[in-house]
Amino acid sequence: MGRRHGLLVVLALIILLNVLFTPNFATLRNAEITLIQVVFVVLVGTGMTLVIALGGIDLSVGAVMGLASVITFQLLPYGPVVVIGAGLLTGLAVGLSNGILIASFGVQPLLVTLGSLIWVRGLAQVLSGGRKEYFQDPAMAFIGLGRVFGIPVQVLVAAVVALLVAMLVARTVFGRWLVAIGGNPNAARLAGLPFMATTVTAYALCGMLAGLAGVFITARVGSSDPTNFGVLIELDAIAAAVVGGTALAGGRANVLGTVIGALMLQLVTAAMIMNNVSFHYALIVKAVIILWAVRMQQAERS
Amino acid sequence: MNVIPPATVTRAGLSPDTIRRSAVAVALLIVLAIGTARSPDFLAVENVMNVLRQNAVLALIALGMTVVIIGGGIDLSVGSVLALTSVVAVKLVAVSIPLALIVPVALGAVIGLGNGLIVARLKIAPFIATLATLLALRGLTIAAFGEETVPLTDGRAAFMAFGRATVAGIPVQVPIVIVAALAVAFVLGFTRFGRAVHAVGGNEHSARLLGLRVDRVKVMIYVISGALAGGAGALFAARIGAGITNYGLGLELDAITAVALGGTLLTGGVGGVGGTLLGVLLIGFLFNLFNLDATLDPFLQKVVRGLLLTLVVVLQGVVARKRT
Numbered sequence: 001m002g003r004r005h006g007l008l009v010v011l012a013l014i015i016l017l018n019v020l021f022t023p024n025f026a027t028l029r030n031a032e033i034t035l036i037q038v039v040f041v042v043l044v045g046t047g048m049t050l051v052i053a054l055g056g057i058d059l060s061v062g063a064v065m066g067l068a069s070v071i072t073f074q075l076l077p078y079g080p081v082v083v084i085g086a087g088l089l090t091g092l093a094v095g096l097s098n099g100i101l102i103a104s105f106g107v108q109p110l111l112v113t114l115g116s117l118i119w120v121r122g123l124a125q126v127l128s129g130g131r132k133e134y135f136q137d138p139a140m141a142f143i144g145l146g147r148v149f150g151i152p153v154q155v156l157v158a159a160v161v162a163l164l165v166a167m168l169v170a171r172t173v174f175g176r177w178l179v180a181i182g183g184n185p186n187a188a189r190l191a192g193l194p195f196m197a198t199t200v201t202a203y204a205l206c207g208m209l210a211g212l213a214g215v216f217i218t219a220r221v222g223s224s225d226p227t228n229f230g231v232l233i234e235l236d237a238i239a240a241a242v243v244g245g246t247a248l249a250g251g252r253a254n255v256l257g258t259v260i261g262a263l264m265l266q267l268v269t270a271a272m273i274m275n276n277v278s279f280h281y282a283l284i285v286k287a288v289i290i291l292w293a294v295r296m297q298q299a300e301r302s
Numbered sequence: 303m304n305v306i307p308p309a310t311v312t313r314a315g316l317s318p319d320t321i322r323r324s325a326v327a328v329a330l331l332i333v334l335a336i337g338t339a340r341s342p343d344f345l346a347v348e349n350v351m352n353v354l355r356q357n358a359v360l361a362l363i364a365l366g367m368t369v370v371i372i373g374g375g376i377d378l379s380v381g382s383v384l385a386l387t388s389v390v391a392v393k394l395v396a397v398s399i400p401l402a403l404i405v406p407v408a409l410g411a412v413i414g415l416g417n418g419l420i421v422a423r424l425k426i427a428p429f430i431a432t433l434a435t436l437l438a439l440r441g442l443t444i445a446a447f448g449e450e451t452v453p454l455t456d457g458r459a460a461f462m463a464f465g466r467a468t469v470a471g472i473p474v475q476v477p478i479v480i481v482a483a484l485a486v487a488f489v490l491g492f493t494r495f496g497r498a499v500h501a502v503g504g505n506e507h508s509a510r511l512l513g514l515r516v517d518r519v520k521v522m523i524y525v526i527s528g529a530l531a532g533g534a535g536a537l538f539a540a541r542i543g544a545g546i547t548n549y550g551l552g553l554e555l556d557a558i559t560a561v562a563l564g565g566t567l568l569t570g571g572v573g574g575v576g577g578t579l580l581g582v583l584l585i586g587f588l589f590n591l592f593n594l595d596a597t598l599d600p601f602l603q604k605v606v607r608g609l610l611l612t613l614v615v616v617l618q619g620v621v622a623r624k625r626t
Contacts, residue, residue, distance in 0.1 A: 057429070101612065105619030110376070110429050111558065111568060112615055118555055119608025125601035235437060238430075248427060283441030287434040291426060298425045 007244065007260050014267050022274050034266055035155045040065075041262040042158045043213040044233055045240040046165045047206030049258045052241050053169070054182040054202050055250025056109035060098060060116035061210035061237060064091050065230030067124040068214025072140075073133045073224035080139040087215035088208045094120055095207020099200035117234075124226035134223040144219030154216050161209065166255035175253070178202060183251025239265055239286060243293040265289065326563050326577060330584045337591045344594060351473055355541065357586035358475030359384070361579060362534040363553060364560040365479075365486050366527030368578045371561050372490065373523040374503035374570030375428040379417060380531040380557060381550030382439035383410050387535025389443060389452045389545030396456035399464065403536045410532020411525050413439065418521030432524075436554075443547045452545040465540030475537060479579075482530065487575040489526075499523060504571025555611055560585055562614040569622065585610075 019026045044061045051058045068087040075086050094116060101112050146153045169175035177198045181188040189195050210230070217229050242248055243264060244257025265286065272282045337344035363380045370377045387406035394402040413435065420431040454461055467474040490496040498519045501509040510516050539545050558568075563581030566573025589607075592598040598606070 101616055105616050106623060107615045107619035108568060111562075112612060114555055114558070115608045115610075115612035115615065117608065118552060119605045119612070122601050122604030122606075122608060126599075126605060130601060232437070235433065238433075248430065278445050280441040280445035284438045284445075287438035287441070290430065290437075291420065291424070291434050294426050294430055295424050 007257060007264075011260055011264050011267075014264055014271075018267060018271050022271050025271070025274065032152070034263070034270060036152050037270070038262050038266040039154045039158045040213045040217055040230075040233060041236045041240055041266065042162055042259055043209045043216070044206075044230075045237040045244075045258045045262050046162050046255055047209035048234070048237040049241045049244070049246050049253055049255050050165070050169070050178060050202040051109070051206045052182075052238070052246050052248060053178050053250060053253030054199060055185065056102065056182075056199070056202070057113065057238070058095075058098060058203060058206050058210075059110065059113040059234045060094060060120055061206065061213075062230030062233040063117045063120035063124065064094050064207055064210035065214035065217060065233065066226050066228075067094070067120050067127075068211040069218040069224045069229045070124045070128040070226045072215050072218045073135060074127070076135060076137055076140070080143060083140070084143075084212070084215055087211040089211070090214070091207035091209065091211025092204055093207070095204040095210075096200060098207065099203030102203065103196045103199035121226070128224065128226045130226060132223050132225045132227075136222070140219040141222070143216065144222065154220070157212075157216075161212075162255055162259050165205070169253045169255055174198065174201065179251055179253055181250075182247075182253075185250075235286065235290070236262070236265060239290045239293065242290065242297065247297055248294055249297075261293075326565065326580045326584055329563075330580060330587065333584060333587050333591060337587065337594065340591070340597075341594055344591070347471075349590070351468075351471075353583075353586045353590045355473040355475050357582055358473070358479050359534040359538050359541075360553070360556055360560065360585065361479045361582045362482055362530045362537070363527075364557040364578050364582050365482055365575060366530035367554075367557040367561050368564070368566055368573055368575055369486060369490065369499065370428075370523045370527045371558070371566055371568060372503045372570060372573040373499045373519060374506060375421060375520065375523060376432065376558070377414075377417065377524060377527045377531075378429060378432040378554045379413070379435035379439060380527065380534075381553035382436045382443065383413055383528055383531035384535045384538060384550040384553060385545075385547055386413075386439055386443045387532040388539040388549065389447050389547055391536040391539040392452050392454050392545035395454055395458070395461045395539075399457060399461055402457075402461065402539075403533075406532040406536040407529050408532070410535065411529035413532075414525040414528020415521065417528065418524035421524065422517040422520040440548075447545075447547050449548055450546075452547065454539070454543050458543060461540050462543045465537070465543070475541070478533075478537065482533070483575050483579055486526070490575065495519070495522065500571055502570075552607075555607065556585055559607075559611045559614055562611070562618060567622070568615065568618055 024030065048058060048061065068090045071086050071090050072083050075083050098113055098116055101107060102109050143153060148156055169178065177193050180193055181195055181198055185195070214229065218224050240261035241258045244259070244261030245254040246252055246258060268285060268289070269282050272285065273279065334345065343349055363384065367377060367380065387410055390409060391402045391406045394405055417432055417435055420426050421428050464474065469477055490499060498509070498514045501512065501514055502516050502519045506516060560581035561573070561578050562568055563584055564574070564577025564579070566577060589603060592603050592606070
């Protein structure tokens, strides 16, 4: 618990520094923009938290967003329910493929999902001919920009998803299996825990959340984009999870920590951009934050 | 060139390494046969020389990746190193051409040193460490030089003459790759350091108990990988006459695929340079075949690239499972 409080202190510090030094930071509108922008990383990071807790990694999430985006556009005429279902199914398919290969052949998640990253992105480009497609669609506009009780729909959904997954980890037997297998795969296997089912479920959920993020970004932007949507989001998601206290070596999951981690990273990036620091330097800062967070975990363990 | 643990010899008397390496050689022959059947130009001297010249960059990077993977690590930053060093080479050509070839190698080695220190001293998992370097270097390169192609200006003719030179009809890149491969093979197979790399990759804990300087070995494998990626950056710039700040995305994937195809175990400890070079040739000719008469559009090629890595990784997993 001390760790989560530490995180909140850092988050408060970042907000305070921004209030003091970033012009126009402390406005309600800006707070809302921050929440809207962090939606994709929260969705993908929540799934990534499950996979990392298992001692794995999923590099293919950004490519899944691209593929879900293309499929979203192609299924637009069938209405929003089909579109969202198809986005989830797209992620489910890739996640199942990742999870089954990893669990049944004992191969490194890094390499399997690196392969998926490339072929899924390629598939998105094949299906769309590499083209962005712009569209006007009232239902999609609502999914992208709509509000319920004045709160942006996507923020609401991301919050609900994060809460559900947090409960899944904390309150269900799946969550206990996840952490047990991630903490010590051999012991968990010997104890007869369902290694295969847990692994496949974690990657499947991770894929589905990436698929949902793909539908959301397409609805938000009002166009599909096979090539650019989700590029490098795996890094943001990993960083959010690790900063949030999920152990990279597996065995510990902190979904709400990931949400706080995502907010922190978003605020740091936004602060840099609002202070006219190039996006490319923000990449360097992000890299340093990732290394720092992982290093902190190492220090904690030893 | 391989350290083959005695227990890995199968009933037929063939080591799995031999089987794997023959598999990649057979696959290469099949690709060459299909290519020849499809077009008489496929095995024409000009096309073959072209494939060799174009894949020298991948070969150098895959050689470095072989060392890192045998040592139990992974280096995802090679593509970013290539992009940065290609631009640095271009900027240095105006000063002196030898400098434009040496400085990228040195810069790559320094970046590798950084990777190695992060992995060995900070005890951060190799893929996270090199993923962070990938990101930071790409940001740095684009922030410093813009998201663009940096063309050669002064000394363009001389540098490109080097990049397109031939030695006895063979592209100059070929002897460079061969020398690098022999050097890496010698270091891995015949030096104390080489044995230490195998030991650390095979079982780090035992290596430590044996009194090997594990941290130093870990740092050195990334230095070698970085230096070779830097050399690849210089060769790339000389071949195409420019540095490209956003080039090299996904290059680590091809390099890992080549290494895995060549029979080096992705889990570390076992592997060799010869197989990696065969893996590079297989990838080189395969994608050359796809480009022949535009057989396969670039997007589909990407799908094949990803599936190829997945397939190789899974096959290795199956083989490793059978062995235990």
